[in-house]
Amino acid sequence: MYDRELEDLPPDLRWREWMLRVEAVIFASAEPVTRETLARVVGKYCSIDLLIDDLREELRDRPYELVVVAGGWQHRTRPRFAETIRASAAPTRGGAAALSEFEAMVLMAVGYFQPVTRSDLSKVFGKEVSRDTISALRGAGFLASGPRSPTPGAPYTYVTNRHFLSAFGMETLRDLPDIEALEDAGLLNRAAVREERISAEAEGEEE
Structure with missing residues (x-):
């Protein structure tokens, strides 16, 4: 059985593990991750909104962030790095297909x-x-x-x-x-x- 509650951990380590789980799911997903999906990997009474707030704070100085799109959360590169990514010509994932x-x-x-x-x-x-x-x-x-x-x-x-x-x-x-x-x-x-x-x-x- 998957242990969502992590009752054997002290509160601070439990919260940290939930944060890591949520970030891992969002990072791995090809589409925005809904609240219902994230609820499957954290404790029943865990506040997903507070977890997201803490993750956003950790990512504050990183070139990517957590954003709300299409009813879920997704990692997105910060807009100010768009020109840098284009200049690198590196293949990227997701985003909009080229349209006329x-x-x-x-x-x-x-x-x-x-x-x-x-x-x-x-x-x-x-x-x-x-x-x-x-x-x-x-x-x-x-x-x-x-x-x-x-x-x-x-x-x-x-x-x-x-x-x-x-x-x-x-x-x-x-x-x-x-x-x-x-x-x-x-x-x-x-x-x-x-x-x-x-x-x-x-x-x-x-x-």
Whole structure:
């Protein structure tokens, strides 16, 4: 049986062991680690938040830190070392796959309007969003299928997932950039999607 409680250890050593366990799990994981996962390796009444606080304090002078992304904790290199890592040309793990500028904008649009169809996305940008673009984003692991749209033909909709949040360093979708700024720059058209959905709902009521 795995000993979570460590009752044979004095309190200070028990706490230290729990800290090391939590850090080991987060370090080894390819995805953000949830509270539920960490609870499996520490005592029943152990405060995971306090453990994380102590770990963050220990890492204060290190080039990496513990951050909250996609509903869990993950080790991330501090932003000020990004240029150094790029200059080294060393292979890195995780992060966002390389996307074209248009693919990145389509991905952000899905984040704002999900669940959204490919037709909706085409209206957002005023030009067709191809199946190849959607396939590339799905292949990179950023998109999943949402519910079928209520519009005629019941086309597929698309939604973002935890990998999307993790790769772009967001805790929730509320961390997306300000949509008004993107609209002011002419990069997104929120009204087009809203009008399309109102029209589709009206057609459904008529039927």
